[in-house]
Amino acid sequence: MSRGKPREIAILNATIELLQMHGYQALTIDSVAAHAHASKATIYRRWRNRVELVKAAIDAFDQQRNESIPDTGKLRSDLIAVLETLRDTSTxxxxxxxxxxxxxxxHDRELAAALQVHVSDEALSPFRRVLARAMARDGLEAAGCEDLIHDVAEAMIIRQVQLERPFDDAFIFRVVDDILLPLLEIYLRPGNSLYKKDPPL
Structure with missing residues (x-):
């Protein structure tokens, strides 16, 4: 690990912590520098302004979350692991x-553009990584389904949270067994079957 990497991680973590504690409007380069025990010069060498720093911080948060998702050895349990991880991080x-x-x-066009880039970054989707791994492992082919799986699961999670319904195991199993696996089955090429490789029950 390079000497700069731990300092960068500390700065990005400090940014997330301050955003959660005080919000975006209160966030300044000075406050991040103080919280991370870093100099403003160190921050400005890496990020030009507050918006770039915030985007880097939420990108890093998602990357760390995705890396924590285990490889369970089966597609169904992989998808469950994704949703469990999303639940655990959706504090x-x-x-x-x-x-x-x-x-x-x-009210901030630059921030809006940065968030749009963040949301549309395929590399930050937890489903894309898990699906690619599972397809390679199980010898299945379902090209083109990754974005749809991500969008459908995300929409269901957002609706569940907005309606203040529990993001519990029952909800996770329903999303995986009743929505995601049947949807993936549609995309599989002839001769392949998710249920032959990984029974849902």
Whole structure:
């Protein structure tokens, strides 16, 4: 690991912590530098302004989350692991931070553009990585389904949270067994079957 890497991680973690504690409007380069025990010069050498720093921080948060998702050896349990990880990281402070950034972006074009790039970054989708791994492992081919799986699962999670319904095991199993696996089955090439490789029950 390079000498700069631990310092960069500390700065990005400090940015997330301050966003969760005080919100975007209160975030400054000075406050991040103080919280991370870094100099402003160190931050400005890597990020030109607050928006670039925030985008880098939420990118890093998602990357770290995705790397924590285990390879269970089966597609069904892989998908369950993704949803469990999303549930574990969707804490009240995290959700408040996301809502605050969305609200702030309505009055900040640069922030809005940065959030759009973040949301559309395929590399940050936890489903894309897990599906690619599972398809290679199980010898299945379902090209073109990754974005749809991500969008459908995300929409169901957002609706569940907005309606203040529990993001519990029953919800996770319903999403995987009743929605995602049948949807993936449609995309499989002839001769392949998810259920032959990985029974849902």
């Amino acid at each position: 009240a402070p995290y959700l408040a931070m996301i809502n605050d950034l969305i609200a702030a972006s309505k």
